[in-house]
Amino acid sequence: MTVERISILEYKRIVLGVTGSIAAYKAADFASKLTQAGADVDVILTEAATRFVTALTFEAVTGRAVYTDLWRTAGGESLPTHVAHVGLAEGADLILIAPATAQHIAKLAHGFADDLLCITALAAKCPILIAPAMDGSMYESAAVAANVARLRELGMEVIEPEVGRMASGMVGRGRLPEVWTLLGAVRRALGREWGALHDRHIVVTAGGTREALDPVRFITNRSSGKQGYAIAQTALDSGAHVTLIATPNELPVPYGVELVLVESAQEMLEAVLTYSAEADALIMAAAVADYRPEETAEHKLKKTGKALQLTLVPTVDILATVGERRLQTGRPHVLVGFAAETRDLLKNARSKLEKKHADYIVANDVSQPGAGFGADTNIVTILSADGSAISLPQQTKSAVAEAIIQRVAARLQTVPRRHEPDEC
Ligand code: CTP
Numbered sequence: 001m002t003v004e005r006i007s008i009l010e011y012k013r014i015v016l017g018v019t020g021s022i023a024a025y026k027a028a029d030f031a032s033k034l035t036q037a038g039a040d041v042d043v044i045l046t047e048a049a050t051r052f053v054t055a056l057t058f059e060a061v062t063g064r065a066v067y068t069d070l071w072r073t074a075g076g077e078s079l080p081t082h083v084a085h086v087g088l089a090e091g092a093d094l095i096l097i098a099p100a101t102a103q104h105i106a107k108l109a110h111g112f113a114d115d116l117l118c119i120t121a122l123a124a125k126c127p128i129l130i131a132p133a134m135d136g137s138m139y140e141s142a143a144v145a146a147n148v149a150r151l152r153e154l155g156m157e158v159i160e161p162e163v164g165r166m167a168s169g170m171v172g173r174g175r176l177p178e179v180w181t182l183l184g185a186v187r188r189a190l191g192r193e194w195g196a197l198h199d200r201h202i203v204v205t206a207g208g209t210r211e212a213l214d215p216v217r218f219i220t221n222r223s224s225g226k227q228g229y230a231i232a233q234t235a236l237d238s239g240a241h242v243t244l245i246a247t248p249n250e251l252p253v254p255y256g257v258e259l260v261l262v263e264s265a266q267e268m269l270e271a272v273l274t275y276s277a278e279a280d281a282l283i284m285a286a287a288v289a290d291y292r293p294e295e296t297a298e299h300k301l302k303k304t305g306k307a308l309q310l311t312l313v314p315t316v317d318i319l320a321t322v323g324e325r326r327l328q329t330g331r332p333h334v335l336v337g338f339a340a341e342t343r344d345l346l347k348n349a350r351s352k353l354e355k356k357h358a359d360y361i362v363a364n365d366v367s368q369p370g371a372g373f374g375a376d377t378n379i380v381t382i383l384s385a386d387g388s389a390i391s392l393p394q395q396t397k398s399a400v401a402e403a404i405i406q407r408v409a410a411r412l413q414t415v416p417r418r419h420e421p422d423e424c
Pocket of ligand 1: 289290317
């Protein structure tokens with residue numbers, strides 16, 4: 001599977017340290033995905049790693065020289081020492097060691113400097129991420145746990161290994177996380193360094209709400225949640241703390257997001273009111289039901305063979321409620337809504353912008369192919385409270401998310417961060 005370019009990774013220099021674990025083969029796929037996403041990946045293989053994987057594999061997927069010892073690349077060129085260790089550390093935007101063995105975790109926790117990877121980590125000023133991989137009983141040992149705690153004290157981020165089947169055949173916590181998790185961890189760490197939204201709290205809603213008829217049936221809509229999830233991921237890439245209030249779906253959860261699962265419009269309302277009270281921005285990408293059954297049957301409704309009449313009553317408009325509250329509290333600073341329309345797109349969207357006191361409405365004609373529910377692309381016009389409207393061509397939901405987050409970040413530029421003193 002190929003990966004699309006990811007803005008936060010483009011032209012970033014990532015040093016990928018690979019140590020001697022059976023999971024080293026997964027690091028080749030990860031190096032490939034990072035490269036496809038736009039990063040320049042410098043791989044350091046420890047001596048033990050070269051017993052599991054070859055430098056040639058990594059050279060082929062990254063298109064760059066691979067480092068295997070202090071003085072030489074795998075290609076055999078000898079390197080000036082400052083290039084080989086200090087140079088790698090100085091040029092790196094991020095170092096990720098994946099997989100990290102118990103041996104290297106111990107060495108890094110105690111400042112050892114006896115191989116290129118340890119020296120590079122010691123010399124680096126950029127964020128360092130460690131993804132341990134080993135047998136579950138080793139990972140749970142007191143010594144490894146103490147070393148992992150020490151790495152965290154030293155400011156390194158440890159990506160928790162996953163629970164699953166190990167090479168030994170045993171099941172435990174020690175598996176190297178999947179590529180998407182590692183990629184997510186790298187994105188979040190870079191976002192915190194470089195993103196326009198670091199120290200900001202962004203709340204995003206996603207998916208169609210479910211309004212229960214009885215314990216086994218509900219009324220819902222065609223929303224897939226994809227656009228909301230793409231916005232949450234882009235906000236993470238920009239360094240924000242992101243709360244994603246979503247209805248159940250099959251989408252991968254973005255790494256580092258605070259996920260709050262809800263079902264009904266009422267549950268979403270309560271979660272949004274709680275989480276957005278102190279937030280910097282709320283982006284309502286969810287398709288909230290406008291009506292719910294007046295009554296939810298306690299037991300499964302049985303068929304009678306006759307017509308069934310349902311009485312539907314209106315739900316609360318979440319965006320409008322937050323818009324009203326904001327007039328008093330000033331929070332959230334930025335309010336973004338969507339308008340899903342099948343006709344009179346701009347007229348309906350403009351009226352929603354005003355009625356709901358939003359700063360932006362992202363309008364899409366959900367009847368167009370390549371737009372709206374379930375699609376991987378979207379065609380939107382972003383209407384602003386200042387009267388402007390920008391129509392974007394058909395593009396991926398990630399690209400639409402970037403356009404939205406850029407506007408949110410621009411608006412927040414003049415708003416002090418919580419721990420910054422107000423300018424006087
Ligand atoms: N919305 C909401 N609460 C509701 C209904 C909608 O917060 N009960 C939000 C949506 O999340 C979206 C915006 O309001 O950001 C517009 O939703 P949309 O379904 O397009 O419009 P409605 O306000 O429901 O109006 P209509 O159904 O008449 O188009």
